[in-house]
Amino acid sequence: MSRRLARGDTQLIAVPSLSGPPLAELPHTQVVFRAVENRVAVVMADVAYNSAIVDAYGHVLQLVITPSGAADVLVADVPLHDTRPLYSSLGDWLGWMSLAGLVGFMIYMPLSLKGSTVRRVGEERRML
Numbered sequence: 001m002s003r004r005l006a007r008g009d010t011q012l013i014a015v016p017s018l019s020g021p022p023l024a025e026l027p028h029t030q031v032v033f034r035a036v037e038n039r040v041a042v043v044m045a046d047v048a049y050n051s052a053i054v055d056a057y058g059h060v061l062q063l064v065i066t067p068s069g070a071a072d073v074l075v076a077d078v079p080l081h082d083t084r085p086l087y088s089s090l091g092d093w094l095g096w097m098s099l100a101g102l103v104g105f106m107i108y109m110p111l112s113l114k115g116s117t118v119r120r121v122g123e124e125r126r127m128l
Contacts, residue, residue, distance in 0.1 A: 002034045003037070003038055005038075006038035011040055011081065012042070012043065013041070013042045013043070014045065015031060015042060015045070016044075017046045017047075017050075018047045021049060025067070028044060028050055028052040031044045032060065035057075035058055039057075039081055040081075041053075041054065041078045042054045048069035048070065048071070049065070049066055049067065050064065051063075052064075055078055061076040062074040062075070
């Protein structure tokens with residue numbers, strides 16, 4: 001969804017969340033990845049456990065983690081950018097090409113090893 005928003009003129013994405021105490025320290029890392037791959041600023045607002053403001057380059061400007069749960073307010077100056085990385089504008093072609101390469105490799109390897117002999121380590125052939 002973040003890539004679809006980034007293809008337009010979106011420069012800031014607000015992400016609501018509700019993660020419990022066991023996951024309080026984890027969700028902000030995913031927000032950093034979404035900000036970098038789409039070159040947009042992301043604000044994650046959790047109900048009680050963690051909130052973050054991340055700029056388009058993945059710098060965490062503000063972060064609050066409260067595993068016990070508490071209300072908090074984050075304020076930061078967020079620089080906005082209107083340039084998009086190649087990944088956001090081209091879509092999933094890189095992922096599909098990687099998957100096709102993996103399938104091709106899985107087909108090629110058994111065919112290339114067919115007919116070859118495999119010797120165990122330490123096994124020697126002696127000619128008498």
